[in-house]
Amino acid sequence: MAALASTEAFPMNGGDGSYSYNRNSSFQRGGVVSAKALISKAVAEIFDVNQFITSSNSISVADLGCSVGPNTFIVVKNIIESVEQKCQSQGLDSQVIEFQVFFNDHVANDFNTLFKSLPCDRRYFAAGVPGSFYGRLFPKASLHFVNSSYSLQWLSKVPEEVVDRNSPAWNKGRIYYTNAPNEVIRAYSTQFARDVGSFLKARAEELVCGGLMALLIPCVPLGTPPSQSPLVAVVDLLGESLLDMANMGLVSEDKVDSFNFPKYNPTPQELECLIESNGCFTIVKMEPAVRAPMADGKAPTIQMFMLHLRAAWEPLIKEHFGSEIIDELFVQFTKKVAISSTLSECSYKTVLELFVLLHRKTG
């Protein structure tokens, strides 16, 4: 839930205001809640709590890309309850087990808000860990369960080629790869592969043998052209809005040309390939998270959708263009989204939120 571009970090909107991630993350919450049963089942089947508490005094859990809450607290609660149930099923006294939970996000994340929102009735010792999860964050073999929801799609940086005027991958007139030449798409997928490679390498060192890692990542189904995936196409609408503003003289064309969106939505097959190539994890499960319907049974409104996008994307846009253009940009952007078919019910259903469960191989 946090982005890095050109070694700069852009977390979600902090604080608790109207545009904060804290107040605008119910969409992500749907996926997080739907992953609950999958996590419980995996813990019940293969989480070797008996061995872990023999060699360590407590169970360590990390949520990587946690942002400011509240979704991270829901995930962590799920994991802890699953481990407690596993204990009970094995005749272990779950009350004697202590949990330590590490909340990780970029240094620029609003940890102050995160810490103030920690649930009072939590049954764990909490710690915040600042830094990019594309590098090492924890000592070797110190974690038993790692989670990362809606974070791995954020690249560690914009691929260098797409901002290089002398490269065939120079992405002039666009901010994304949706309708771009193959060179641009390749630059994005290569950056994603490199980042996921670094992520898996670091986690393979940090997880104990037998430890579990749950990932939730928005993907594009194999064979679906990027432009037909709302996840990808909506970034194009942002690009169009920026170009419109350049035409209106509200922002310079150069500024738009040098802006590229550091996000990539892989196919499940791409991700699987990267996991296999790392070699340290067994894929226990890789399946779409079945999202529960919204509380009122309806699809999210445009307004709600835009608030979610703003909470997640504003810091990134602000860093490049300054804060002056944000309000007007989101007015233009909302208009485009409203009249496009991007969020029509049909394409909305093509969003593939992939749940991946990995088991750290022993030895």
Place this chain on the structure above:
Amino acid sequence: MAALASTEAFPMNGGDGSYSYNRNSSFQRGGVVSAKALISKAVAEIFDVNQFITSSNSISVADLGCSVGPNTFIVVKNIIESVEQKCQSQGLDSQVIEFQVFFNDHVANDFNTLFKSLPCDRRYFAAGVPGSFYGRLFPKASLHFVNSSYSLQWLSKVPEEVVDRNSPAWNKGRIYYTNAPNEVIRAYSTQFARDVGSFLKARAEELVCGGLMALLIPCVPLGTPPSQSPLVAVVDLLGESLLDMANMGLVSEDKVDSFNFPKYNPTPQELECLIESNGCFTIVKMEPAVRAPMADGKAPTIQMFMLHLRAAWEPLIKEHFGSEIIDELFVQFTKKVAISSTLSECSYKTVLELFVLLHRKTG
């Protein structure tokens, strides 16, 4: 370096502004630097790094009451360098040892500033731990070295009796115990004893057997009346300033009566007694930290001293009186300090910064 009053937490001034602790903590730095040699010697003599790295994959260090830096980074660097030297002296390769450092302070501490100030060349994995150190913060037996500098003098709360109009310890017309009846002094010392008891009980659980704990705490020498210790007497000058402001109609008398300063400076003997009564620690060392002279060889100026007090005390005062009175209060307070003998070179030398090194007993 943080205070709690009536279950409310008042950390040092956050951020990086003129009145921030970040910029105004060089006085505390003197003590921290002077403790370096004492920590190194203790690690060299009794820190069983060999045993620790056999049973754990890394060395865990915690700094409790860390505030926002930079002093905490100096302490942590000292500890890590001392452990590395110990490794070398034992023929161990210190480069293979990983360190995890936990920075603890109240939930209201400015962790965002702390995280942004983390040294880039650090040789450890960093984590922030929000919460009062008078309770448990870490899993059992998970820490190898605990440090706490200039923090234990802050009480977990104002003793209840001193704000109770029906108690003989009601502290009317004062904000502190300096020239107060014995009942008030007793209420403060009892609260301190209870707090240190809770602190030691929690740490005894969290430290591994053989682990070390270094404390730096400003004390009053046995036999010195509180009013003759600048540490204590300076709070009285703050109280006088508040009473003056009440007389000038700038703040209500009731408001001053209901304010008490949640700090207590024990004698070394009091502290020793509390450690013995806990029973889980051996006192390896208990001696005054010999403070290096200021860089320019001079005593701190009044202005510098006042900036330090403001960085540390402002949040506490603001919480009770609101932020409007702060500037005027510090004008009055500075005048009082300037004409009093509290900070004369003579009494300044009577400050006793006690360095205490404890060894967690085995079994």
